[in-house]
Amino acid sequence: MTPSARFAASIDLLTAMEAAPRKPADAVANSFFRERRYIGGGDRRAVSGLVWDIMRAWRRLGWHLEQQKAVLSPRLLAASSLIFKGVSTQEIAALFAEGRFAPGALTRPEQDIIKFLEGKTLLDENMPQAVKLELPDWLLPKLEETFGDALEEELAALSEPATLDLRVNMLRTTRAEAQKALAREGLHAAATPLSPWGLRLNGRQPVTSTSPFKEGIVEIQDEGSQLVAAILGATPQTRVLDYCAGAGGKTLAIAMMMENKGHIAACDVSEKRLEGAVKRLRRAGVHNVEQHLLQAGDKWAKRRSGSFDRVLVDAPCSGTGTWRRNPDARLRTTQQDLDELLVKQAEILDRAASLVKPGGKLVYATCSILNAENTHQVEAFLARRPEFKLVASDSPALPESMKGVKMFSLTPKQNGTDGFFAAMLERTAETVTA
CATH class of the missing domain: 1.10.940 (N-utilizing Substance Protein B Homolog; Chain A)
Structure with a gap:
């Protein structure tokens, strides 16, 4: 052209x-x-x-x-x-x-x-300040609450083009071998500093047309998203529920952590998203995943109450942490959208909590940078559900700087990732309230 x-x-x-x-x-x-x-x-x-x-x-x-x-x-x-x-x-x-x-x-x-x-x-x-920072006016005070004096620096980083992060599928290869395979196709990737499975490319690159992608050696996944999967600490012996699985990005990472063993239930309310995950699972060689479409009146969850060692709730959220990739979302999201999401997040957390076994772990995660969706949501959940408590993750997949964390907040400015939040909660009581 x-x-x-x-x-x-x-x-x-x-x-x-x-x-x-x-x-x-x-x-x-x-x-x-x-x-x-x-x-x-x-x-x-x-x-x-x-x-x-x-x-x-x-x-x-x-x-x-x-x-x-x-x-x-x-x-x-x-x-x-x-x-x-x-x-x-x-x-x-x-x-x-x-x-x-x-x-x-x-x-x-x-x-x-x-x-x-x-x-x-x-x-x-x-x-006006909101115009300078490319924000809707109503969102400015909420981000001032999150970042305080660091607001301008953090928002500037969220305005920069995102890197292209890949997760190496350790079921098929090593990170070093994946680097070599990409290099043979002209893509020179560097190891990510935090995720042990990550590779990073600068700018837009035709990854999906390469052999490493087609053969399931690499998947496109931001390093922050990889760390959300990592904090879960899933092992081959665990029974895991990915409650808001979507198209399966974190499901794939969890299956890899579990060495394709154990059992993963990947659930979502969208049949289209679940269907989109099937091709990805096949390409990655993953076969320990059961998919289930959540529907009104469904007895699936009731029959599995208190049966999972690990439950991941990657909750629907404002997506404010992904503004590097989705700058249009800055102005599309409204106060009403956020209010509705906060209610939905709380409802999902309560439903997912009933599926955690005594002694099991629940990870609540978002790709948001808003306190209302993150720490405030966790605090409200703990007030409602005294049988849960914040605990440190013992996952060996986390980098040294994050070992023993109970929750983390990642941003492009501080971590070079998209904005992500995750908190690990443990069920300590035998009875979970309805």
Whole structure:
């Protein structure tokens, strides 16, 4: 594709996202590219890269355009994004070419706005704090509670593009051998500093088209997510429940820890997500997993009450810890969304608690950085359920710096991972309240 055609595709993708404001941007992008299979891998990465850069600066770009009383359009957002990257007005005008696969020439009002922005910086001292930090106004005080004086540094790290982390499938190979296999395909990965199974690549890389991925040697999984699986401390002798298994990312890591032995029950309320995990399980060579679709009136959980050594609750959450990968989620999440999630998280925790055997462990985890979903949720659970207590993990898979932790909070700034929270709770009483 020509530079102008790539630019036009970026504007078209932004337009598609604007037409589906409640749909995650990555889902819109997947549909967009499926319908345009003529766009090759390199062009897809270039188009996505520009669009994701715009989403990371959405409020700041919008603020600048509002100063000119401009209508917030995909064309102006794309053009202003380039201006703040130092691209000249002449170069931008050349991208707005005429033609079938081009965006069409800039109008006179568009030219005037771009000219006005030339020489300005994206961050302006007159911006409100929430705009500077790319947050909805209602969320600012909640993140101030989480980070205090470190707020700006933490949010800046959450605005940076994410690394591409892989988990090596130790059922098939070693980390060193997986590195060599990736290198043979031109992907040079470094060992992650915290997870003993992790490898890290910079930027967007075509991992899914490589032999190591197709052969189940590596899976795409953030290092923080790997550590959530690690704190569980599952062994070949344990009976494990992954209560919110989704597409099976942590299920796969747990099966690997268990050396494909013991028994894992992977549950979810979404049949589609569970079906998506089947291919991943087969590719990884995992065969100690039973899948179950949770439904209203289901007797499955009642029959298995108090029977699991380890239960993982990777709870549905705001996803604030994944903003590096999903910058659109910053502005899609509402206060009502959070309020509903807090109720759902508490309900799920209580249901999952009944499945833990006496002496068994329950791990509550989120990919959130909000205290309301993390420490406050654990404190409320412990107040409701006195038969549980916070305990230290004895998992050998945790790095030395995390050995003996009862709970952890990870962030891109502090740990180089997505934002994750996990807490380990032990059931000490024989009776679990309903």
